[in-house]
Amino acid sequence: MxxxxxxxxxxxxxxxxxxxxxxxxxxxxxxxxxxxxxxxxxxxxxxxxxxxxxxxxxxxxxxxxxxxxxxxxxxxxxxxxxxxxxxxxxxxxxxxxxxxxxxxxxxxxxxxxxxxxxxxxxxxxxxxxxxxxRSIKSLYERELMERAGTIHRRVLEDLAPDILREGMSEADFSSELYSVMMREGHHGIVRFGMSEAEFIHGLTNFGESSIYPTFLDSPGGNAGMSPAVPLLGSRERKLKKGDLVFCDIGCGYHGYHTDKTMTYVFCGSLPDEAVAVHEQCVDILDAIVPLLRPGAVPSEIYRTITDSLEPAFLENFMGYGKRKVQFLGHGIGLEIAENPVIAKGFDEPVKEGMVFALEPKKGIKGIGMVGTENTFLVTPNGGRSITGSHPGLMPVG
Structure with missing residues (x-):
């Protein structure tokens, strides 16, 4: 223990x-x-x-x-x-x-x-x-989150690609991914900052499943097992060549979480337009990272970034259709989705010791959800990722 x-x-x-x-x-x-x-x-x-x-x-x-x-x-x-x-x-x-x-x-x-x-x-x-x-983490808490981030990076960047195989269902991928996470040290559940919200890991989807509506306050979507269990993934949706695989999951170590999203392209390639949208999401994350310094104001970061985006890009940005979230990132710790949030209304300055998950994403019809996410510690020099740095769209197969 x-x-x-x-x-x-x-x-x-x-x-x-x-x-x-x-x-x-x-x-x-x-x-x-x-x-x-x-x-x-x-x-x-x-x-x-x-x-x-x-x-x-x-x-x-x-x-x-x-x-x-x-x-x-x-x-x-x-x-x-x-x-x-x-x-x-x-x-x-x-x-x-x-x-x-x-x-x-x-x-x-x-x-x-x-x-x-x-x-x-x-x-x-x-x-x-x-x-x-709770938003200001002690050294003790940050060390636990760094351990979670190390597990998270290894699972999603090194091990998850080997799980993917043609014909497997989303539910297969979810369950096998969970087994790998547990073996690597994940504490077994993911807690969200909302009522009745303890999950195994998060969102794991193939193709347009990742833009299907969900009750989670998240850019990504999830059809899930059924209306009774809108989680994990469908038994019917099978992985096929050319699919975008979207994996937005939390990982925990002794109570403390990190949040990370990885996308994979299975045995094929995406249209150039989709790749360009994904790369712009990565550029947005890269623009936020140096702003995560003590004294920065989350609402000002949100306004600076969103004001810089073209109206056409904002369509389906941070969601899909009418189901869009109004943030670019969120605090994280004992729960995923803690305060503060990179969003309007969060006007108290950032403090050293805060930790944010940044997740610029955009839904694309016929493709799914592209974009990226990693977890960052606030430092005097800007955000420092504790969950890796792979930009996503990792080719598999």
Whole structure:
């Protein structure tokens, strides 16, 4: 089992939480964190639990199940068992009228259950506070992401091409790719920053399947197994000569992710027009990379790049048809698609320690989704890729 998250890490994360809350919510008195990824970030364990953080007092992780596992997992200093939220509430000297919670994560039913024992009048969201803290990665976190990036590069640039063979289905490719990823050290799932979003890896498609509509906030598409399981890939769509293979997947190591897209051309070539579009997407990524410096403003990067593109190119850029995303890249860490985002409205300057996945892509009728994606650490000299640098359209066969 992986070594526990260092106690110094947990202490620093909580210190930054208090500081950010004092800055953005100066009247706060009590915060409660309940979502599993945020619990892991602050305590080093994922259990059925709540983290109760009083402004004037010690934070306590109250665990319903499993307390013994939480103690085994974590260096968090205060881990206590509970039968119900009543135990956590009774341990507080007083309960304020306003409690700060993750409004984007908590269900109404859970909020009502909390209120039975924490008789607050109103709630205030702290999702933006936690997102900001998580966006700046420590050296410990960056080292884990670098390990994920090393696995990711090897899988997609060195090993995945050998999996492709004529007549295999998208589902075959997905399952065999997953086996290779696990062998190389992938932690087994990919977490997205949205509700009910844990997948095996991401989008793996042949041809126009990669522009088929999907619920994911992603430029690429995916027909999937069926309406009930719009993931992985179709059993019916088989690989044939001349196909574009689109592979947009996450890879994780001990909780932390990288994001990377590779495209392959199987036993043939694409039309010159499609190659030119792909190369322009690569040029766009190359233009963003030097801008990823501390102090840069994500919304200004987005505007600078999009304003430089011709109207004709913007058609089907970052998607296909009416299904287009409004960003050029996104933060990444414990989840794929974290803040900040290279998009309008993200006006707070970039900090050293942030990590972005950049993914300029464009859908082409009859071909599929071309473009590229890699994950970059912010440095004083611009972005540094931790997932390789192959531009894509790798010939196979």
């Amino acid at each position: 992986q070594a526990k998250v260092p106690q110094s890490e947990l202490k620093e994360r909580l210190r930054r939480f208090y500081a950010r809350m004092d800055e953005t919510h100066p009247a706060w008195e009590l915060a409660i964190i309940s979502s599993k990824v945020n619990l892991y970030y602050f305590t080093g364990t994922i259990q059925d639990a709540i983290l109760v953080i009083p402004r004037n007092g010690e934070a306590v992780l109250w665990v319903r199940r499993s307390h013994s596992r939480a103690v085994d997992d974590s260096h968090f200093p205060q881990i206590r068992p509970m039968q119900s939220y009543r135990n956590a509430a009774e341990a507080l000297a007083s309960i304020p009228k306003t409690v700060h919670i993750e409004k984007e994560q908590i269900t109404l039913a859970m909020c009502q259950r909390l209120r039975r024992h924490f008789p607050f009048d109103q709630v205030v969201g702290i999702d933006d506070v936690v997102a900001y803290i």
